[in-house]
Amino acid sequence: MSAEAPLLQARGVVVRYDLPRSLGDLLSRRPARALQAVAGIDMSVARGTALGIVGESGCGKSTLGRALIGLQDLSAGDVSINGLRVSSNMPKDRRRSMQMIFQDPYGALNPLLTVAQTLSEPIRVHRIVPPDQVDDRVADLMARVGLPTDLMHRRAGSLSGGQQQRVGIARALSVEPELIVADECVAALDVSIQAQVLNLLLALRAELGLTLIFISHDLGVVRQVCDRVAVLYLGRVVEEGPTDEVFGDPHHPYTRTLLAAAPVMRPDAPPPGPPPVGEPPSPTDMPPGCPYQTRCLQAVDACRSGPAPPLRPFGPRAVACHLHDPAAARPDAGQPRPTEVTT
Amino acid sequence: MSALLSVSDLCIDVTGSDGPMRAVSDVSFDLAEGEVMGLVGESGSGKTLTCRSVLRLLPRKVAITGGRIELAGHRVTEMTERQLATVRGPVGAMIFQNPTAHLNPVMTIGNQIAEPVRIHEGASRAEARARARDLLVQVGIPDPDSRLDQYPHEFSGGMRQRAMIAAALACRPRLLIADEPTTALDVTVQAQILRLLLDLRDSLGLAIILVTHDLAVVSQTCEKVAVMYAGRIVESGPKPAVLGRPCHPYTEGLVASQPGGGVPGTLLKAIPGQPPGLSDRPPGCAFAPRCPIARSSCESAVPPLESAGPAHRTACPHWSELGAAA
Numbered sequence: 001m002s003a004e005a006p007l008l009q010a011r012g013v014v015v016r017y018d019l020p021r022s023l024g025d026l027l028s029r030r031p032a033r034a035l036q037a038v039a040g041i042d043m044s045v046a047r048g049t050a051l052g053i054v055g056e057s058g059c060g061k062s063t064l065g066r067a068l069i070g071l072q073d074l075s076a077g078d079v080s081i082n083g084l085r086v087s088s089n090m091p092k093d094r095r096r097s098m099q100m101i102f103q104d105p106y107g108a109l110n111p112l113l114t115v116a117q118t119l120s121e122p123i124r125v126h127r128i129v130p131p132d133q134v135d136d137r138v139a140d141l142m143a144r145v146g147l148p149t150d151l152m153h154r155r156a157g158s159l160s161g162g163q164q165q166r167v168g169i170a171r172a173l174s175v176e177p178e179l180i181v182a183d184e185c186v187a188a189l190d191v192s193i194q195a196q197v198l199n200l201l202l203a204l205r206a207e208l209g210l211t212l213i214f215i216s217h218d219l220g221v222v223r224q225v226c227d228r229v230a231v232l233y234l235g236r237v238v239e240e241g242p243t244d245e246v247f248g249d250p251h252h253p254y255t256r257t258l259l260a261a262a263p264v265m266r267p268d269a270p271p272p273g274p275p276p277v278g279e280p281p282s283p284t285d286m287p288p289g290c291p292y293q294t295r296c297l298q299a300v301d302a303c304r305s306g307p308a309p310p311l312r313p314f315g316p317r318a319v320a321c322h323l324h325d326p327a328a329a330r331p332d333a334g335q336p337r338p339t340e341v342t343t
Numbered sequence: 344m345s346a347l348l349s350v351s352d353l354c355i356d357v358t359g360s361d362g363p364m365r366a367v368s369d370v371s372f373d374l375a376e377g378e379v380m381g382l383v384g385e386s387g388s389g390k391t392l393t394c395r396s397v398l399r400l401l402p403r404k405v406a407i408t409g410g411r412i413e414l415a416g417h418r419v420t421e422m423t424e425r426q427l428a429t430v431r432g433p434v435g436a437m438i439f440q441n442p443t444a445h446l447n448p449v450m451t452i453g454n455q456i457a458e459p460v461r462i463h464e465g466a467s468r469a470e471a472r473a474r475a476r477d478l479l480v481q482v483g484i485p486d487p488d489s490r491l492d493q494y495p496h497e498f499s500g501g502m503r504q505r506a507m508i509a510a511a512l513a514c515r516p517r518l519l520i521a522d523e524p525t526t527a528l529d530v531t532v533q534a535q536i537l538r539l540l541l542d543l544r545d546s547l548g549l550a551i552i553l554v555t556h557d558l559a560v561v562s563q564t565c566e567k568v569a570v571m572y573a574g575r576i577v578e579s580g581p582k583p584a585v586l587g588r589p590c591h592p593y594t595e596g597l598v599a600s601q602p603g604g605g606v607p608g609t610l611l612k613a614i615p616g617q618p619p620g621l622s623d624r625p626p627g628c629a630f631a632p633r634c635p636i637a638r639s640s641c642e643s644a645v646p647p648l649e650s651a652g653p654a655h656r657t658a659c660p661h662w663s664e665l666g667a668a669a
Contacts, residue, residue: 263562272534
């Protein structure tokens with residue numbers, strides 16, 4: 001890390017959803033229950049880098065992504081971008097610097113608007129260019145994301161999935177953001193189209209110096225795109241670090257399980273080995289101690305009670321596991337580390 | 344060894360507002376007892392219609408218009424609905440991507456698994472329930488006695504998929520058709536379900552057609568692979584050959600565009616363009632507009648499948664150029 005302040009800084013982010021109380025709950029004076037989707041996350045993202053957020057469904061990765069750019073109110077903690085606090089009611093000129101790309105490209109577009117209308121609206125609202133240049137600007141954006149200009153007057157419904165996602169990306173770029181949160185943005189696309197959209201994001205990032213938060217359940221995709229990766233389990237970061245180090249030498253038992261379970265395309269791949277045990281517990285019914293203890297094969301008594309283990313840094317990485325010993329885990333501690341990407 | 348399933352020259356038409364359109368053309372493949380075949384393709388490639396036609400589970404306005412399907416000696420293509428009822432379940436069964444949509448929400452899991460046993464085998468209530476319990480154990484659902492009386496909403500996604508597999512296995516089929524069975528599941532649960540399917544193959548000698556868009560899943564689970572593009576099989580053969588030395592430019596492109604294998608931050612070798620829709624399939628090779636080695640002859644006639652190695656077939660006449668290009 002360089003001395004430059006990170007673009008995004010999150011401290012102790014908690015997002016809690018209150019669960020509905022039934023009449024029975026009220027009468028028996030049971031306390032209101034809440035689902036803690038994000039349970040105290042600290043995070044910093046350096047300018048121009050790409051951070052991957054991975055985890056299983058229900059681990060809070062989408063909620064975290066929305067919370068980081070003020071689309072979701074925080075129950076505790078704070079997030080700042082460029083040193084300015086992010087909130088759900090910040091003025092629109094601050095909102096401009098952070099944009100989102102969604103999983104379902106069709107659901108995220110207004111079906112009544114043409115491509116040109118979809119792209120010109122944010123440009124007008126934020127007065128990115130003088131009114132007489134809006135059309136040129138729309139044409140530029142379409143060229144930039146690889147959409148032929150003859151699609152300009154088509155509506156979202158008549159575009160293919162890949163084209164719809166390109167419109168979504170162009171709309172996010174239209175206000176010249178510094179940070180883009182992409183939530184499962186290629187999960188709904190076919191394999192051959194997925195590679196095109198990933199290439200587009202990689203090229204845009206290099207060209208425009210964008211900072212990217214890339215939420216995905218697909219570890220291969222994250223490996224391709226991200227400099228750093230954070231592994232989430234039940235609302236907490238359990239491991240964080242440079243992508244090649246975390247994927248090449250995972251330290252948290254959950255990261256190891258996740259990587260072992262993810263199939264890898266190899267012509268001579270052997271049949272899958274013994275699969276991981278169990279499924280994540282319900283976030284409304286969290287186990288005591290470490291959240292992963294119910295599935296962890298290494299869990300000892302210390303893991304089954306008390307608070308969840310904190311995320312402890314070592315080198316450029318951090319792991320939240322009682323059993324993790326940074327000294328023992330790095331046999332190559334004295335050797336030069338591969339070049340760091342997170343300047 | 345004679346094949347358990349033999350599909351030859353299968354054609355399927357979809358009737359839209361402009362009349363019938365060919366969705367699947369001249370698809371042929373064989374599957375032996377205990378074999379696992381991956382049927383790979385993008386959405387709209389015809390893989391789901393092809394596998395559904397094996398049990399004639401096609402929606403309205405979709406019809407088999409040519410070819411023959413033989414499943415364990417039954418000529419599926421010529422059977423009446425009444426005859427089909429003796430095949431669906433005891434000979435071939437199917438599981439789907441979304442178990443929630445294919446389980447009855449107001450019927451207990453136990454009754455849903457027991458129902459086919461009672462109907463097909465005339466078993467008593469108690470016998471069928473005992474079989475349902477055994478099946479739950481077999482598919483790895485813990486605490487089967489209390490699970491029998493629960494409803495689908497009380498099961499997690501992975502457990503629902505296991506319950507659907509149990510219901511499919513209830514009448515001891517010899518062929519299981521699995522249409523994207525793990526697409527909606529998390530990777531850790533996906534690994535559990537794939538392991539379960541392979542264990543069932545080993546213990547029951549089940550043949551499996553695994554329909555998926557995920558080459559990584561295919562590479563771990565299947566012995567042979569058929570790749571579909573725009574309604575045709577463009578390449579088929581043993582898994583190591585098809586994925587290791589692809590002999591069709593589409594397969595080669597799919598293999599090269601898998602994310603995660605290369606250097607982080609570098610561009611993937613994406614296939615340009617997009618697959619043609621049902622109504623605008625070109626007259627010649629459907630992949631020609633996206634193909635790096637296409638020439639004018641590719642656009643005039645559909646190339647036939649030719650041999651590219653032992654049991655390895657490709658629909659590209661210029662396949663010998665592919666290895667050199669890579």
